[in-house]
Each structure stands twice: as C-alpha cells, then as structure tokens.
Amino acid sequence: MTSTQDAKAPAGEVVLEAIGLTKHFPVRRSLRGLFSKQQNAVHAVDDVNLTLRRGHVVALVGESGSGKSTMARLLAQLYPRTGGDIQLHGKSTHVRPGRQFRGYAARVQMIFQDPFASLNPVHTIRYHLSRALKIHDNAGDDLETALHGLLNRVALTPPERYLDKFPHELSGGQRQRVAIARALAAEPEALLADEPVSMLDVSIRLGVLNLLRDLKERLNLAILYITHDIASARYFADETMVMYAGRMVEGGDSETVTQSPAHPYTRLLIDSAPDPDRLTGDTDTLQDRGSGEPPSLIHPPSGCRFHPRCPMAMPRCTTDLPVKIEIGDAPGHWAACWLFDEATVAAQQPGSAAAGVAEEGQS
Template identity: 40%
Template sequence: MVSTAEPVLEARGLVKHYPLTRGIVLRKQIGAVKAVDGVDFSLGRGETLGIVGESGCGKSTVARLLCHLERPTEGEIRFRGEDITGASGRRLKEVRRNIQMVFQDPYTSLNPRMTVGDIVGEPYEIHPEAAPKGERRRKVQELLEVVGLDPEFLNRYPHQFSGGQRQRIGIARALALRPEVIVADEPVSALDVSVQAQVINLLDRLQAEFGLSYVFIAHDLSIVRHISDRVAVMYLGRIVETGTDAEIYEHPTHPYTQALLSAVPVPDPEARAHRDRIILSGDVPSPTAIPSGCRFRTRCWKAEERCAREVPELAVPEEFRAVGGPVAHPSACLFAAERQVVPGAMEDHGGHGNGPG
C-alpha cells in the first residue's frame, strides 16, 4: 500500500559523525567516523521504504537517528511536516510514542529478567495515558494474540521462546502504543529462513491492519523487495540509488546496485547460468577516510579521472529524463547506465504476503 499524501517521516541532509580523539587529559579531535554523511528520503503513510547495503554502510545508524536513540550531527528529521530533530522532554516522549523500533537481535533486545507480560506492557508504564492500569493485562494479551502468540504466555521469560517467537514479542512491544511508524532494523537477519518468511508475512499483515508505515532495513535484497514499496541503496553513509522495487531490481543504473543484485542467490539453475556476475575489487573504504568525489570509485569498473573530482548528485540522470519509464529514477553516478544482471530472476510473481522464500 503506497500513499501519495504528505510524508509522515522525512530525513533531510542527515549526518552523523563520531569524533576520533587522542589524549587522556587534553583530548584533541583527530578525525571522525562518517557513519551517515548526507541522507535524504521521505516515507509516505502506509508505505514501506527498504534500506539496503553492505554491513557498515550506515543503515543501523539511520535507524537510531530516526528513533532519537542518537542525535544527528547535522540535518533534520521531520514528522508530519514538523522538525523534531531537537525534540526533548514532553515533545520527545510524544515523538517516541509514534515512532517505534524493532531491533535486530530478538534476544538481547528483551530483558531476560522480565516476563513477556512486563516487556510488552512496559510502554504503558512510560505512557500511562495509553492504557488504564486495570486494562493493561488484557491489552498485553490482545497484542500477543495479534502477533500469533498464546495470550497465556505472558508469565514466561524470553529464554523460554524460540528466536522467531522472541521477535514476535519485540513486534508486540513496538505495537503497544499504536505508533504510526515502525523502524525495523534487520528484524529477520538472525532467524532461520522459514521463520523469516513467517515474520515478514506478519509485518505485512500488521501494516494492512493498523495502517503502519515501515522503514525496513536489511542486507537481504530478496526480502527487501518482497516487503518494500520503495528501496534506497546505501553505500558508505549515503544513498546512491532509490526508486520503486521494480525500478531498482529490474532496471538498476548504479554500478553498486548492480553488483549487489548480481550476488543474490538464484534458485533457478538456468537463470543462474546466465547471470551477469559482477565481482568488486578491493574492500569498502574506511568511513574515517572517505574517497574524494564519488565514494564508490575505488571499487567501480567505470571509474574515470572526473569521478575523483566530482561528487555525483542523487538525481535522475539527464540521459534518462527524456526517455522516462522505470529507468528514470535517482542514481548518484556520473556514468549511470541500465544493466539487467539476472534476466527475470528477481521478478516478484507473488506480490506482498507470500513470503520471501
């Protein structure tokens, strides 16, 4: 479900640098880890924005910034059109009620000393106006039932559940305050493939039932395509290509996106034999020493001298503007060109709700 109304959540020029210091008594900054270095996106009501990229590209940092678990170095975050970047006190409490997070590890994100009932009901302790004390037990049982767990499990502890069940508990906790936005930071990466499909289908169903908007972060491109309406590809702290799922998966124009797609496992032996395999040279540069110009140029087979001088803008390449169609979507590359990596292999025949596998 995609909404064309005013975005419910926006990031504008989002930057997060972690200072590197030297010295004990007299601390001196000698550099910075540029985890997020200028990210822009918007999220519509009822929409799912998938953010993909290699480990260390800044995806999880973006998630923490959106939930105000960390403060950005620069830029702004807007919720319903209002700048909430510097929100504090009562206003921050309101913001956090409307933007909840599902964490990557379904075990460490749950307090092992608390029962499931206490974990899922804790948001009501922080926001007592959301549920009167006499109704909290019933509301917790309803939430457990909504995510597919037995309501009588509320007196059990996290260690008594499987990984998939623990993630359902985390989702129930995120739903407790009826938020508008859920930021899911690799919510299925620690789960078995069969359990991944169950959790993804659950998120799909909850989105339709509660009108949720998702920022879904992952490194598995097949899962991201299944659940996302739009996709943003990140590399070294910046978004390098963005578009609808069909635009990104069937008409990629950025070399990095093409390399990621070529690494996706293909179950069809015939399609696998005809895949356009792209092997990147070198390692991802350190976020403390970002290359000049295009930050992907040190690993790109298309790189030329101008790539070291010019910073490519995330925009629809000029040569595609007149053509239109799915190839005309924003791509931060000076030599953007369409390339179908695996013909037909990434097409989504089932639509949302059939599971990624």
C-alpha cells in the first residue's frame, strides 16, 4: 500500500518531531472566580521533545494523567498547541480543518484506545474502510481488491467473512485490527497508537503488538506506542520515553531504561508492574519507591514535579527544574534528575528533602 518513494526511504529517517511541545487547557471559572483576573489552566504537556523515525517504535510510558494521550492528539493535530513546534520531515506544520488537515492526516494516522468507540456501530466494516480509501484517493481502479488487501494486511482472513459485518459482531481484537486497517488506508508514514491493546483481553494483546511490529518492518513506519505498561514497552519498542505530570523524566534504549532505570519515577513504574518472581513485598527496595498521588496540574509543584513523592528528593529538587543529564555508558540514556548531578549530590544529601515533605503532609 505504500508508495515506491516511501518504500525506498531509509530506515531511521526522521518523519515527525515535537520540539518544546506545550499544551495548557484553560479551566472554567467558578462563580467565586468570575471577577478574578487570573485564568487557571491545566498544564497537561510542558516543553516536550520527541522524535519519530522510520522503522522505529518509540514507547511513551507513564501512569494515567501524565499527558501521554494529549501528546498523541497534539502530534495528530487534533488539539491546537499552546507552544512549541511540530515538524514533518523537518518542516513546521500548523494545520487547520479542511484540505490542509487531510493532507497531514494522510501521512500521520492515529489508532485510538477503544476500537468500539472509534468505529461507527451503524456502519459495516466495508463502509469504514471504503470511506477511508476514497477520502485519501487510495481505492485505485478496483475498490474490492483494495478492501481485501487491507484486511489481509491485518490478518483478517478470508476478507469476505468480515467486510459486511458490523463492529458489534467482531471481537475486541478484530475491531482493533479493523481500526488499524482503516489507518493504513491512508498509506501513512507515522502511526500514533494510543494504548492500542489496553482494552483487549490479555490473551490477544500480543497478537496485535506483533501485527504492529510486522507493519513497522514491512512498511517502514514510524510508530509512537503509548502505554502505561512498561513491560510491553521493553518487548515492543526500540526506544522508551517516560513521562510524569506533563514532563519527560527519562529516555533511552528500551532495554536500558527498563533494565537499568535511572529516575526514581521509572523505578516506581517498574516496581509496580506485576512480577511472578516477587510474590511478597521486597523491603530492600522500599526506599527506592515513591508514595502519594500525582500532583495537581493546575498548580504543579515547583522544581521537579516528582519531588513530593520522591524518597530521594533533595532541597534543590523542590526549587530548580531538572535538566537532561546523560547517564552511564549506554548512548542516548538520560534522566531529568538532580541525583545525577555530582555537584548537587555532594552539597545535599539525597532524601534530605523527602523527610520534610512527609512531615508537612502529616501535619
């Protein structure tokens, strides 16, 4: 389905890039705040950099409310951005509804979390796929052949068994495969997959991830894989980025990030993942785990946004925003954490600010 030009494009070529991407959602004023001059906003995404390359999968990991889905919608340009830039093949893009958006959507497609909600229940699979092919002028001379090609590509065979069915007649995994086929109808260069397997049965999640991996390799796609499951990121993604409260806190090769996590929040995510070898609590690692709830994004904490939960917090963490610091021998592995700044650690004891935060919360 991809063009000859796309098929010959080199793997690793930058397709889509976010530079300092920021999104703040204005908060409606209450009656008490009608006469206030200050307009509050939810700081959903702040100063995020992200690069998607051909033939590579980037996983964006974090708990609910960290800003992952907002990032995907910003990159798909479904939300207007507050600040920063989105570049497609090195060129700034700022599309609006209409023909301009259609051209962008032909190159950047999104796969939503809930396959049932993303498909119109009153229309057949034939309608969904035919409409996508026609909108992007990819139906060719034989629509039926194009439809069969899409379903074969996502392993829904024989195609005639599925074309005239409605979404409710399919399983969750089959519906998600139809949603992927609809995205492929545009012949995109980048796929933004927003937790594509989180609403599927555990037994069929691996099949969908293997399908996406196969499509990445065969079609030379750039894929953003959004998930809260850091274990699946290690299996599926080439690179893993960890997001907390609207900011990136760690990134690097997936094997390195998941096996040698640097940021205390990444360690918390890994400790929280189910582990059959860890049947009881491990008291030796309790000191590395955070506690408490994510912060308010209307009034986010100063300094590092994780410091109210971090057992290793230092006084500087409460005032200064951490910068990206390269870590260890693994190339490209970094963390936005003052624990890896030698001067800060030498001057301040790790964990010295955590006790104060805990006492303040108890008072």
